[in-house]
Amino acid sequence: xxxxxxxxxxxxxxxxxxVALGLAIVFGKLRIMxxxxxxxxxxxxxxxxxxxxxxxxxxxxxxxxxxTVGFVAFVLERTIIRHLYGxxxxxxxxxxxxxxxxxxxxxxxxxxGYQSVSPPLTGTFSVLGADYPAYxxxxxIGIVLGxxxxxxxxxxxxxxxxxxxxxxxxxxAEAIGIDTARLSAGAFVFGCCTAGVAGxxxxxxxxxxxxxxxxxxxxxxxxxxxxxxxxLEGLGIGAGIIAGTQTFLGAVASQxxxxxxxxxxxxxxxxxxxxxxxxxxx
Amino acid sequence: MLKKTAPLLSxxxxxxxxxxxxxxxxxxxxxxxxxxxPAGLFGPSTRNSAALAAEQINASGGxxxxxxxxxxxxxxxxPAEAAQAALRLWKGEGVKAFVGMHDSAVREALxxxxxxxxxxxxxAVYEGKSCADGLYVTGETPSQQLEPVIPFLAEKExxxxxxxxxxxxxxxxxxxxxxxxYIADAGGEVVGEEYVxxxxxxxxxxxxxxxxxxxxxxxxxxxxxxxxxxxxxxAGFGLDDQAIRLGTLIEENTLAGIGADNANRLYSSxxxxxxxxxxxxxxxxxxxxxxxxxxxxxxxGLGQSxxxxxxxxxxxxxxxxxxxxxxxxxAAEGTTWSTPRGENTLTGRHMAQTIxxxxxxxxxFNVVASFDNVASSEAxxx
Numbered sequence: 001x002x003x004x005x006x007x008x009x010x011x012x013x014x015x016x017x018x019v020a021l022g023l024a025i026v027f028g029k030l031r032i033m034x035x036x037x038x039x040x041x042x043x044x045x046x047x048x049x050x051x052x053x054x055x056x057x058x059x060x061x062x063x064x065x066x067x068t069v070g071f072v073a074f075v076l077e078r079t080i081i082r083h084l085y086g087x088x089x090x091x092x093x094x095x096x097x098x099x100x101x102x103x104x105x106x107x108x109x110x111x112x113g114y115q116s117v118s119p120p121l122t123g124t125f126s127v128l129g130a131d132y133p134a135y136x137x138x139x140x141i142g143i144v145l146g147x148x149x150x151x152x153x154x155x156x157x158x159x160x161x162x163x164x165x166x167x168x169x170x171x172x173a174e175a176i177g178i179d180t181a182r183l184s185a186g187a188f189v190f191g192c193c194t195a196g197v198a199g200x201x202x203x204x205x206x207x208x209x210x211x212x213x214x215x216x217x218x219x220x221x222x223x224x225x226x227x228x229x230x231x232l233e234g235l236g237i238g239a240g241i242i243a244g245t246q247t248f249l250g251a252v253a254s255q256x257x258x259x260x261x262x263x264x265x266x267x268x269x270x271x272x273x274x275x276x277x278x279x280x281x282x
Numbered sequence: 283m284l285k286k287t288a289p290l291l292s293x294x295x296x297x298x299x300x301x302x303x304x305x306x307x308x309x310x311x312x313x314x315x316x317x318x319x320p321a322g323l324f325g326p327s328t329r330n331s332a333a334l335a336a337e338q339i340n341a342s343g344g345x346x347x348x349x350x351x352x353x354x355x356x357x358x359x360x361p362a363e364a365a366q367a368a369l370r371l372w373k374g375e376g377v378k379a380f381v382g383m384h385d386s387a388v389r390e391a392l393x394x395x396x397x398x399x400x401x402x403x404x405x406a407v408y409e410g411k412s413c414a415d416g417l418y419v420t421g422e423t424p425s426q427q428l429e430p431v432i433p434f435l436a437e438k439e440x441x442x443x444x445x446x447x448x449x450x451x452x453x454x455x456x457x458x459x460x461x462x463x464y465i466a467d468a469g470g471e472v473v474g475e476e477y478v479x480x481x482x483x484x485x486x487x488x489x490x491x492x493x494x495x496x497x498x499x500x501x502x503x504x505x506x507x508x509x510x511x512x513x514x515x516x517a518g519f520g521l522d523d524q525a526i527r528l529g530t531l532i533e534e535n536t537l538a539g540i541g542a543d544n545a546n547r548l549y550s551s552x553x554x555x556x557x558x559x560x561x562x563x564x565x566x567x568x569x570x571x572x573x574x575x576x577x578x579x580x581x582x583g584l585g586q587s588x589x590x591x592x593x594x595x596x597x598x599x600x601x602x603x604x605x606x607x608x609x610x611x612x613a614a615e616g617t618t619w620s621t622p623r624g625e626n627t628l629t630g631r632h633m634a635q636t637i638x639x640x641x642x643x644x645x646x647f648n649v650v651a652s653f654d655n656v657a658s659s660e661a662x663x664x
Binding site: 002004005008011012111112113114115116117118119122123124131132133135136204205206207208209211212215246247250251254255256258259 | 323476477479481483484486507510514515519520538540541543
């Protein structure tokens with residue numbers, strides 16, 4: 001296996017895990033089938049477009065991203081999503097409508113055309129004997145560190161325990177004084193913000209246009225179907241299998257076979273192992 | 283109740299007003315544009331270009347002395363629906379001729395529906411191989427975009443090892459089939475050929491293959507978002523130092539998505555760029571921004587092609603003396619007319635035109651060469 005293939009695998013798996021993280025939180029913890037997940041990735045990717053339109057310095061990209069995505073997610077949670085917790089099919093229809101609405105709004109503001117964003121790091125970097133884009137290497141390292149931090153937080157923090165209690169038994173959680181409405185809103189906004197950050201990070205490496213979110217929604221769902229809901233390990237395994245299969249077969253055979261294998265795997269898992277490799281207690 | 287009646291009455295009045303307007307216009311021309319679907323991006327610039335053409339035609343006396351009026355329909359939908367929309371204009375609204383900018387599947391459906399009974403000008407870049415009674419093509423075909431350009435680039439850039447990559451459908455495959463001949467004639471060789479499904483948005487493994495192939499030129503027949511994603515990653519991996527890129531459908535919008543940082547040594551071959559510097563092209567661009575504002579949808583080869591199509595329709599109908607298909611078919615060969623693209627001639631029902639090669643380095647197209655009167659290898663007999 002060539003070192004470039006290894007690096008491509010690391011890039012694809014880590015970025016897919018980051019993109020799917022928000023969906024895993026919102027779907028796994030709140031039972032909201034968020035069809036607008038990809039649109040939050042898309043809005044995040046527009047953050048650098050916003051800062052350059054307004055002539056703002058580059059370091060404001062992350063604050064602008066979090067502010068726009070967080071605001072949109074908070075408004076949607078308060079007006080629509082909060083009525084749909086636990087109603088999976090209703091949430092699917094409602095968020096599909098929201099997705100269309102968000103695409104149209106972005107199209108009204110920025111137009112239908114493509115946007116482009118410059119990476120903060122340019123050039124290539126020599127690792128393991130291969131020239132690889134420096135920006136991608138920085139992103140891979142950043143995502144790995146981020147997931148380690150999230151894992152530690154998830155095992156130790158009080159909020160994570162409260163979320164577990166809320167998911168396990170909402171009534172009992174409320175009875176012992178956990179504010180489940182606030183916790184759910186927080187989890188939804190946090191999940192959407194991770195999608196937005198994923199969009200911001202991917203922006204210099206992909207096409208940016210109002211319809212871009214669909215790609216990310218589908219791949220994230222595949223990763224969750226295979227990996228199973230409810231745990232970070234499952235998310236990692238799912239992203240690894242989906243992105244790994246596509247990248248590996250794409251390199252040794254062709255992109256067509258890679259995509260075919262991903263579809264086949266997803267169907268097989270839905271059919272034979274609907275809870276994925278690692279499922280939570282549900 | 284009253285509240286509901288008022289808008290109904292006013293819309294009835296509007297319909298009456300519109301009715302009188304269309305009755306006073308002598309010739310209705312149907313313009314088929316993609317308002318929705320994957321090519322929806324090109325809807326607005328296509329409509330605008332068509333409107334400018336109608337203004338121009340009417341100002342210079344219309345078609346055979348009669349003024350024209352445009353009626354638009356959305357054909358960014360599945361072929362059967364697009365054909366229905368065209369049929370409504372033709373049979374329902376009395377449209378006498380069509381100009382269409384859309385994909386090949388829609389074109390074939392329309393040819394079947396029109397059955398040679400109404401003149402139809404097809405204006406989009408396409409793979410060739412379409413002939414029918416009453417069909418006239420202004421769009422560039424692969425032979426026009428590549429035959430003069432490949433030897434020119436081989437000479438200018440000193441490239442000989444070509445890698446061909448495109449989406450997996452007939453336009454890229456037909457383009458590459460012809461490209462192989464031109465590459466061989468220019469003394470080059472093909473070091474790789476690859477087709478990717480539309481669903482793929484990551485091109486890492488393809489880029490690795492290009493790198494390992496040692497290619498010094500890449501012919502890109504990916505379309506739309508796929509082309510943007512590919513070209514962004516291409517430069518990210520530093521492949522722009524290794525190879526030049528040549529695209530036959532990289533227009534202004536696609537280049538904007540690729541971005542200035544990623545467009546080093548990226549060439550595009552087309553019959554039109556917004557930056558062509560001839561007098562007619564400059565005055566067309568000036569009219570466009572004067573009419574539609576400076577923030578109007580960017581001019582590009584696909585959108586502008588609707589202007590070409592309407593100008594051909596007028597030139598041909600004036601030459602034939604009518605909008606009758608048999609008369610127009612008989613008069614078609616050798617029709618000449620001038621447009622922002624240059625001097626055009628209809629040969630084999632396709633448009634011989636000037637082909638421009640532009641360099642996108644720096645994020646804006648800079649025309650580096652033009653080839654006059656390039657005829658298509660497509661030839662439909664009369």
